[in-house]
Amino acid sequence: MRTALFIGLATLVVACVEPVDRRPGLWLSGEVAPAVEDWSFANDHPEIFVEVKTPYGVRYSITVVCASLEGALYMGARNPTEKRWVGYVARDPDVRLKIGDQIYRARMTPIEDADGIALALRAYARKYDRHETPAADAPPVQYFSVMSRD
Numbered sequence: 001m002r003t004a005l006f007i008g009l010a011t012l013v014v015a016c017v018e019p020v021d022r023r024p025g026l027w028l029s030g031e032v033a034p035a036v037e038d039w040s041f042a043n044d045h046p047e048i049f050v051e052v053k054t055p056y057g058v059r060y061s062i063t064v065v066c067a068s069l070e071g072a073l074y075m076g077a078r079n080p081t082e083k084r085w086v087g088y089v090a091r092d093p094d095v096r097l098k099i100g101d102q103i104y105r106a107r108m109t110p111i112e113d114a115d116g117i118a119l120a121l122r123a124y125a126r127k128y129d130r131h132e133t134p135a136a137d138a139p140p141v142q143y144f145s146v147m148s149r150d
Contacts, residue, residue: 018098019049019063024085027051027059033102035148039073042066042099043127049098050075050108052088060085061098066146069123073146075108076120080142094149108144117143 019025028051042048051061062085066075080086089095089108097104111117118132120143125132134141 019061021063025049025061028061028096028098028103030098030101030103033104035150036104037148038071039068039146039148040071042068042073045099050085051096051098052085053092053094054088055091060088065124065128067120067123067127069119069126072119072123073106074111074120074123075144075146076124076141077144078141079139081140086142089144097146105149106146107149108146111143111145116145120145 017026018028028049046065047063048066049061050064051059054060064075064077066073068074077083077086090110093108095106095108097106111120121132121134124130
């Protein structure tokens, strides 16, 4: 009985490691890539994974969209006060990204200035064929700039 329970739990944990669509996951697996300065390759991927540290010592990962412009990487969180991961990033901005099969160590910094937000909007507009100016009734979005870390 204990063996079957252990095998069942182990299978469940292994099956639920990485996020799928809107379902969050735990830690990300893959080969850790060296630090990068030009994130342009991220535009080849419609979605990526972000792994954050929770206050409970458990890794938490989610699927997000991101966009690169002139080598810089931007990430946005729609309705940020409703997203747990945004709060986790506020506590510890060091994250891991999975882009394709590679893991990248990164640091996320909230963008607060209008010029920075405009760059993020331009990056998203180009990658996802959107308007650079959000609709008046669009939900709030917190944008982040993403930098590689060693």
